Amino acid sequence: MSFGPGKLYPNHRHIIKRHSTGITKYLEGQIEWNNTQLAPLKHSLRILLRTQQQGRCVYCRRKISIERRNTAEDIEHYLDKSKEKYRKWAFSPVNLAIACHPCNMQKSTKxxxxxxxxxxxxxxxxxxxxxxxHPYFDDYFENIEIIESWIYIIKANAPKANRAKNMIIDCKLDQIQTIEAGKKIVLDRIGKAQLLALKCFESNRSRSKKLLEYAQILTKEGWKHI
Ligand SMILES: [Zn+2]
Structure with missing residues (x-):
């Protein structure tokens, strides 16, 4: 399974060039990031970046949910655009990527x-x-390996081991495995209840029914326990 490309390429340069009027206004401080004049540019950027990133967050590499894309998927500035010193790179192609909301929240204005x-x-x-x-300058998978159930490991001889370590800690990527482990426990319980129900289907119908009801409740409400 692929977790998206190790490194991004600035394939969206042409889109940025096409919208230079709005960008100049932004860089000169005449309009802000959420101004509607920038909406078509941001829309095009999202589509291109989403395709290149295979719908995955640039930091945690998890799939960004489709149904809530416009709210869950953030255009991410690696160097925070709200810092005056980085405003000049708010539309630099190598400063833009797509990140999931949780990662963006953790990164905040760091x-x-x-x-x-x-x-x-x-x-x-x-x-x-x-x-x-860095999404464009470093190769993610030369530095980090993602193994089963979302465990993030810094690779042996990682060229940017320190950056990998900072990202895993700051972004709380090491906590995802705990959440995933909780989900697995619920799924295991559902599987076990269904198996037992099947085993006693002939000999004890009422027990079988109860077990299936329990499995149904876990399917519907198990998420509350994660
Ligand atoms: Zn993420």
Whole structure:
């Protein structure tokens, strides 16, 4: 199973160029990020990034739910656009990705760059030291391995081990496995109840019925216990 590409490519450069008028207004401070003039650009960016990222969050690599995409899927600025020093890169192609809401919340306004980055002429891999794995400059899977039930492991000889470690801790990726383990317990209980119901179907109909009812309740309400 693929968790999306290790590294992103700025395939959306042409879209950004096409919307230069709105971008200039934003960069000059005449309009803000949520201004409707930027809506068509943001829509196009979402579609392209979503395709490239195979519908997955750039940080946790989990699928972003389809039905709530517009609210659950955030256009993510690796270097926070709300920081004045990074505003100039609010539309830099290598600063944009799609992230899930939980990761975006954890990242919040954390500074992903060191003090030298904002002084750099362009946003490049060598502009300074980054705090997390960079979506365009680092390869996610050279640094992190995701194993069964969403366990995140820093790879042996990871070239950016420190960035991987910061990202796992800051983004609380190490907590996802606990949530997933809870889900597995509920699924196991459902499976066991159904199996027992099947076994005593002939010999004890009322017990079989009760077990099936229990399995049904767990299916409907098990999520409350996760
Ligand atoms: Zn995420």
């Amino acid at each position: 500074d992903m760059g060191d003090e030298t980055i904002s002084l750099a002429l362009g946003l490049t891999a060598g502009a300074g030291e980054f705090r997390w794995i």
